[in-house]
Amino acid sequence: MIKIEKYDKKVEDVYFDAVKAVVDDAYRKKIVNRVKKYMGAAWRNLAEQESDEIFRKWILADYSEIKKAYLQLSKDEMHEETFKKNGKFKRLYQIYYEAYNKVRGKIIRMPGLADQKLNVYLVKNSKIKTCPYCNRNYITARGENVSGAQMDHFISRSEYPIFALCLYNLVPCCSVCNLTKLTKELEISPFDSTMDDNSFTFTPTGILPGEQPSVKIKAKNSQLEQNIKVLHLQEAYDFHSDDLKELVELKEMYPETQIDEICDLINGKRAAAGKANLASTDIRDMVFGKQVPYEEYGKKPLAKFRHDILKDLGVYTR
Known part of the structure; x- marks a missing residue:
């Protein structure tokens, strides 16, 4: 939510x-x-x-x-x-x-x-x-x-x-x-001021070679668990195993060392052209997309999902 x-x-x-x-x-x-x-x-x-x-x-x-x-x-x-x-x-x-x-x-x-x-x-x-x-x-x-x-x-x-x-x-x-x-009762409203980025998390499982990736939603309290159950959110996100797989494969293709190498290569050419250097985070954003702040999750579909998965994979640090 x-x-x-x-x-x-x-x-x-x-x-x-x-x-x-x-x-x-x-x-x-x-x-x-x-x-x-x-x-x-x-x-x-x-x-x-x-x-x-x-x-x-x-x-x-x-x-x-x-x-x-x-x-x-x-x-x-x-x-x-x-x-x-x-x-x-x-x-x-x-x-x-x-x-x-x-x-x-x-x-x-x-x-x-x-x-x-x-x-x-x-x-x-x-x-x-x-x-x-x-x-x-x-x-x-x-x-x-x-x-x-x-x-x-x-x-x-x-x-x-x-x-x-x-x-x-x-x-x-x-x-x-x-x-x-419909008329079912939820425990926590999106207007609840106590909600924060840690209220629930998306956690990847089955991401080792030969395994079938899947997503698990973990809530920090029984109230949010009730919301997830009533809205069938776990079932909804079961359909996003392919999205999870793509993120895992992207991380395998572009580990931190690869990001740094690409950054050094680009900066060498930028320096020759008299342009300012890029940071490795700029390259990371080009590959994985910019990190969406918590306050803006509601502006993009799957923003919370992508953030949590990429954080779990070590792409994002917060």
């Missing part, structure tokens, strides 16, 4: 305005009342604030706040039933549930920019280009109104419509991962 950073404030403002346009004042107040009553002390303590201000806080709540609210509901069966689609306030949450369909297709008009659907706008401003769940498929748009991504409700909107419009409950992902997940 690839981490997604928070949206810029401008993007949050655009999203909230779109939500306000489809959820009228009366229902906003009803939602706020339920949030204050059932979502824990942090929300009850906002009682003195204006209803619209609390509604904004709810819609734009960080993933960590959403998770706390969800766990708060899970502690009490009565409260949990209250917020489910078929619970006590069924009609209210049916409206809230359906509002999402109107929001995602809403046309955004901004000065100097072409009109575009809100879901397209969000993906463009998410700072990622590939699915954060699998890092295999691009999710970029094909035009202003044709989204390349689907929006997964991390906490199922069919089970808990109260979270249906929360911005950080919406994970832009590929159709394969969205269909695989």
Whole structure:
């Protein structure tokens, strides 16, 4: 899984305005009342604030706040039933549930920019280009109104419509991962700020002569193991044994000594031409590709996979 950073404030403002346009004042107040009553002390303590201000806080709540609210509901069966689609306030949450369909297709008009659907706008401003769940498929748009991504409700909107419009409950992902997940529960969201480059690793096996290369995904905790299991990520990456084999063969063809020899040869010719020397890392990048920093894994398919494998093979040092 690839981490997604928070949206810029401008993007949050655009999203909230779109939500306000489809959820009228009366229902906003009803939602706020339920949030204050059932979502824990942090929300009850906002009682003195204006209803619209609390509604904004709810819609734009960080993933960590959403998770706390969800766990708060899970502690009490009565409260949990209250917020489910078929619970006590069924009609209210049916409206809230359906509002999402109107929001995602809403046309955004901004000065100097072409009109575009809100879901397209969000993906463009998410700072990622590939699915954060699998890092295999691009999710970029094909035009202003044709989204390349689907929006997964991390906490199922069919089970808990109260979270249906929360911005950080919406994970832009590929159709394969969205269909695989459906309403199943994952433990860690791509918006989880605790995720880092060491949360899980791709490890090569069977790379000795005569063996069949394969990739194993190792998670550092049971929560990520659950994500990998639900999304069938191990099965997905089993298909990349050929990619692994190519990287192993490339490393065999270009060991460090070979890289240094090529570097010396090129620098000899560059010196004769009065040009600056190249570093061995420049040659390495030409052969294996530039090392993608952790913050940019989401911009290239298989970026995490390639990084971990090449690090294991000794090509990259970090």
